[in-house]
Amino acid sequence: MINPFPWQEECLAAWLAAGGRGIAHVATGAGKTVMALMAVRALEERLRTDLRVKVVVPKVFLAAQWAEAIVKIYGAARAEVGICSGAVKESSRKFTVYVVNTARLCAARHIAADFAAGRAVFLIGDECHRLGSEENAHVFDFLPLAGPDNYFALGLSATPDCERYENVIVPALGREIYGYDIREAAAARVVADFAAHGVGLAFTEAEAGDYEELTEKLRAITKKLLRKCPFLRALSGNKFLACLNRLAAQKNEIGSLASAVRFLMFRRKEIVYLARTRVLCAVELAKRQPAGSRVIFFLERIEMADELYAALLPVYGGRICRYHSEMSDEEKRRALDAYRDGEALALVCCRWIFRTRTPGSSSPPPRRRASAYSGWAVCSAAAAAGRSRIFTIFISRNPWRSAYCCRNCRGARTCFSITGPAPSKIRLMTRWPPGCGGNWPLAA
DSSP: OOOOOHHHHHHHHHHHHTTSEEEEEEOTTSOHHHHHHHHHHHHHHHOSSOEEEEEEESSHHHHHHHHHHIIIIIOOOGGGEEEEETTEEOOSSSEEEEEHHHHHHHHHHHHHHHHHTTOEEEEEEETGGGGGSTTGGGGGTTGGGOOTTTEEEEEEESSOOOTTIIIIIHHHHOSEEEEEOHHHHHHTTSSOOEEEEEEEEOOOHHHHHHHHHHHHHHHHHHHHHHHHOGGGGGOOHHHHHHHHHHHHTSSSHHHHHHHHHHHHHHHHHHHHHTOHHHHHHHHHHHHTSOTTOOEEEEOSOHHHHHHHHHHHTTTTTTOEEEEOTTSOHHHHHHHHHHHHTTSOSEEEESSOOOOOOOTTOOSOOOOSOOOOOSOTTHHHHHHTSSSEEEEEEEEOSSHHHHOOBEEOTTSOEEOOOEEOSSGGGOEEOOSOOTTOOOOOOTTO
């Protein structure tokens, strides 16, 4: 029996009012899977035709989580749930969960066959922002056959805005019908308590020089591009990048300028991702956690994950594991088992891989403490992972001024900065910047 959160009931009502199509922009860990299964139930109660449910997910482990949720939460028989991934093609079931790399090759054909057989189809796009690429958009090749009575869709994402959002995602899944961010989820205790700390670091002298050189080149080329394409000034974030990608495909001067801007942006980002002080900082933070703390380190690059893993081996006495795409499936499975079973106290990975079960959420419970390394977007996921401390490590030319605050679910604000005259002498600042109204001690 599902005991839904108020947001899930509101979102379901908004989706039904939109004709059974739309995107739910909801924080990670708040219970999007449960809400989608509520939509399946509501749709079945309204339809008089046979309904087939197709779920598209980005990764294999998510397919397994969805299959388990459909059986345990929705109450479907195991024989009613199929998985389509690689060589496994269980596509004739009432529920089919596709991994996107397989879905783009066969899902449209399967859905067209369902239409031909007189069935209605409900397509659920988990992390739907990943479906906008040219390759993944083939999932929607069936759309010319779809109508308001035989096709229903729900997009789920904490970050739905993406490349080709207006041209691909919205026509296929519908517009955003509901929003529920991490602040609302924390205030309502939908996700567990968390504290978010901003940690400002400085580049090394060599890194700072490389960054400034690229910044000057980027500034000059962007100025030329904006003179030719002034409409870019009104765009930001993913919308700017999506437009930049379209311009870069042109075989003219604008295309050359857009390609150069994109290349320089990537090069500059790489300097941030590979900054030496970040690994040193993460090691220092790990040393300061209470004995027995369970920690997850999230990085953007595999080479940095391997470097941090090696640096942390002596800190954890070997009780640490890593998880990334260049490892074999068996190695990844052993790593996750070691962390879940408590054999390992720390996990170093290149993407967020755990979710939390709360009364209105479906996924398995993590351990009690997590530390996030780098990008702020991971805070939403980390906040779902039990009572957590989230360290967002960023690079700034003035780390003290750039350290920032984030409200946790209790309304307190915490903030500190790490800096030092050299990477080998990183130290924790003991005073707090003006305006910080609360203090969750570092080693609490």
